[in-house]
Amino acid sequence: xxxxxxxxxxxxxxxxxxxxxxxxxxxxxxxxxxxxxxxxxxxxxxxxxxxxxxxxxxxxxxxxxxxxxxxxxxxxxxxxxxxxxxxxxxxxxxxxxxxxxxxxxxxxxxxxxxxxxxxxxxxxxxxxxxxxxxxxxxxxxxxxxxxxxxxxxxxxxxxxxxxxxxxxxxxxxxxxxxxxxxxxxxxxxxxxxxxxxxxxxxxxxxxxxxxxxxxxxxxxxxxxxxxxxxxxxxxxxxxxxxxxxxxxxxxxxxxxxxxxxxxxx
Amino acid sequence: xxxxxxxxxxxxxxxxxxxxxxxxxxxxxxxxxxxxxxxxxxxxxxxxxxxxxxxxxxxxxxxxxxxxxxxxxxxxxxxxxxxxxxxxxxxxxxxxxxxxxxxxxxxxxxxxxxxxxxxxxxxxxxxxxxxxxxxxxxxxxxxxxxxxxxxxxxxxxxxxxxxxxxxxxxxxxxxxxxxxxxxxxxxxxxxxxxxxxxxxxxxxxxxxxxxxxxxxxxxxxxxxxxxxxxxxxxxxxxxxxxxxxxxxxxxxxxxxxxxxxxxxxxxxxxxxxxxxxxxxxxxxxxxxxxxxxxxxxxxxxxxxxxxxxxxxxxxxxxxxxxxxxxxxxxxxxxxxxxxxxxxxxxxxxxxxxxxxxxxxxxxxxxxxxxxxxxxxxxxxxxxxxxxxxxxxxxxxxxxxxxxxxxxxxxxxxxxxxxxxxxxxxxxxxxxxxxxxxxxxxxxxxxxxxxxxxxxxxxxxxxxxx
Numbered sequence: 001x002x003x004x005x006x007x008x009x010x011x012x013x014x015x016x017x018x019x020x021x022x023x024x025x026x027x028x029x030x031x032x033x034x035x036x037x038x039x040x041x042x043x044x045x046x047x048x049x050x051x052x053x054x055x056x057x058x059x060x061x062x063x064x065x066x067x068x069x070x071x072x073x074x075x076x077x078x079x080x081x082x083x084x085x086x087x088x089x090x091x092x093x094x095x096x097x098x099x100x101x102x103x104x105x106x107x108x109x110x111x112x113x114x115x116x117x118x119x120x121x122x123x124x125x126x127x128x129x130x131x132x133x134x135x136x137x138x139x140x141x142x143x144x145x146x147x148x149x150x151x152x153x154x155x156x157x158x159x160x161x162x163x164x165x166x167x168x169x170x171x172x173x174x175x176x177x178x179x180x181x182x183x184x185x186x187x188x189x190x191x192x193x194x195x196x197x198x199x200x201x202x203x204x205x206x207x208x209x210x211x212x213x214x215x216x217x218x219x220x221x222x223x224x225x226x227x228x229x230x231x232x233x234x235x236x237x238x239x240x241x242x243x244x245x246x247x248x249x250x251x252x253x254x255x256x257x258x259x260x261x262x263x264x265x
Numbered sequence: 266x267x268x269x270x271x272x273x274x275x276x277x278x279x280x281x282x283x284x285x286x287x288x289x290x291x292x293x294x295x296x297x298x299x300x301x302x303x304x305x306x307x308x309x310x311x312x313x314x315x316x317x318x319x320x321x322x323x324x325x326x327x328x329x330x331x332x333x334x335x336x337x338x339x340x341x342x343x344x345x346x347x348x349x350x351x352x353x354x355x356x357x358x359x360x361x362x363x364x365x366x367x368x369x370x371x372x373x374x375x376x377x378x379x380x381x382x383x384x385x386x387x388x389x390x391x392x393x394x395x396x397x398x399x400x401x402x403x404x405x406x407x408x409x410x411x412x413x414x415x416x417x418x419x420x421x422x423x424x425x426x427x428x429x430x431x432x433x434x435x436x437x438x439x440x441x442x443x444x445x446x447x448x449x450x451x452x453x454x455x456x457x458x459x460x461x462x463x464x465x466x467x468x469x470x471x472x473x474x475x476x477x478x479x480x481x482x483x484x485x486x487x488x489x490x491x492x493x494x495x496x497x498x499x500x501x502x503x504x505x506x507x508x509x510x511x512x513x514x515x516x517x518x519x520x521x522x523x524x525x526x527x528x529x530x531x532x533x534x535x536x537x538x539x540x541x542x543x544x545x546x547x548x549x550x551x552x553x554x555x556x557x558x559x560x561x562x563x564x565x566x567x568x569x570x571x572x573x574x575x576x577x578x579x580x581x582x583x584x585x586x587x588x589x590x591x592x593x594x595x596x597x598x599x600x601x602x603x604x605x606x607x608x609x610x611x612x613x614x615x616x617x618x619x620x621x622x623x624x625x626x627x628x629x630x631x632x633x634x635x636x637x638x639x640x641x642x643x644x645x646x647x648x649x650x651x652x653x654x655x656x657x658x659x660x661x662x663x664x665x666x667x668x669x670x671x672x673x674x675x676x677x678x679x680x681x682x683x684x685x686x687x688x689x690x691x692x693x694x695x696x697x698x699x700x701x702x703x704x705x706x707x708x709x710x711x712x713x714x715x716x717x718x719x720x721x722x723x724x725x726x727x728x729x730x
Contacts, residue, residue: 160355163322166342167349168369168420178368182359 036234049235066217070199073138081146089154137209145194153187273298279328290480303467306477348417349426356401363397369420387419424456501543512542531610541611546588548607558600583683622654634694639721658701660720663712670713
């Protein structure tokens, strides 16, 4: 009896439901992906799936093209998002709250609805769908994830750093490039993680905004799995996971020597 | 010779408002070249604002600031010939010690070898040789402070501004750094403007102390002047410990307090004028009762303070704080003596509260934003409309429950006057109300204020001449 009570009162036992959930829906599927990637239809161990990927120039091209699009999207988000975050962090509080809400508001609308609306908008303005529309749609969908972490770091930054730089003779431009920007790097890195990784794997935006004319890596995976090519699909997923893991390793490296930042995770 | 006399910093009629709040109220200050000036005051007195105006992080709402004869009131901070040492150091965390110190020099596009030489010299100055390539986050508080000082002085500014630079250090470290700062000031020969709330630090370091309170300068003088001749009860209470009592100046060189007349050295107050009497605890001689005693009392408590004993002596209803090398145990009858030149007399800034108000009818007057009932006013003498209202300090009642009062306020300053407390209450009408009371209140307490009708005295407002 006493033991049972202790069990329920201990803080660790409260994490149990989530632990069970994540085992079923995160860990097991991940293991399944690994198992499927290294086996064939009959369940034999093989590296055939990876060989197929490397031998298939089309798949490799899609892969490289996806990374290219993801990089462009990420750069676009930084170029547009940084100034926005800067303006937000500088404006007085009551005004900036409304502004933040305006930036976050689109995130509450489902991504598919937003993308369909973008398609309608392009039709209405009689703009062609395709690569341009794809990058526009990606930036539009992912920019809040860039603005928020940058805004967070900028806002938490001690204003005395800026004052110290001014005091030592830096004009506004020098203050920004020599102090504010380097100190906001943790926010930028965190923004890159939040934008770059999901953009590699998107497929819905690509399908809708290019009328299925441009294929991204996500689309390839989805097609393979939809066509019951589980093993090949799993191998492609694993390659993508590996890439994502590599980016996050790179950014956590960056983080360790930067000071307190406003990471979202 | 002329340029020597010319002040390096001139602050003329400077005020600063934050919305409705007045942070600085008509500040006039002139600082000589090479001086070590300390701006001293409790938190919220405007001392940091004044420093920030000189540094250029904020601009004055009114008035003019000149540095080295040049008007810089609107000049942005990066064009001013001053450098600042910040309270929390503000060292750039993404740069190492060397790059932090070289920051200002690199902006000036100085050649690399000059930068290296200057940074090394600055590090040597602050006793941090060989720390060039250390990460600033790995340094201790004291070391960070030294780097912050090096970063400022390496630019060879005309004026070094220091904003409570030692506040974050522990006592021992603070004492060491004080000595080093004083040494540095001597070697560099530049002007130091130092902001602190620590009166001991101010007394130790400064050539000149500027005591501030509530956005105004209370007194400017050398440490000895300020300590020995405080201009008002605020300064006396803030600098060192003091016994502050109500007294009456009977005539020149004779003051009455604690039920007897004392000889003193002050004159020119007029006859039978109410004054504040200040006696430092170390200026009271304490000894077993004898004929020499001017005052007789009973020791209430005795605490060992390291070098001396601090005793509280009750005498004629007044509590005196006395410091002496000899201990007298609680309950002992003692005699006390004070020499004439150790009695400091200060003019009272006011002897009662005076408010501007409006007489509404015979028995109602409006002031402090409220309508008060008052004793019937003779309308033959005082006409309706603008009037002055007097209320004695002791006739204002403070109530625990803020809602019970006619208006509310916050206790801002407490002065113990031997047998009662003199409180400054900042009313919600943004006017100070001064109150004498025997009750114990705390700084920052919210209180209700009420005044009985018979204690409100209405008089004619004199036409301004």
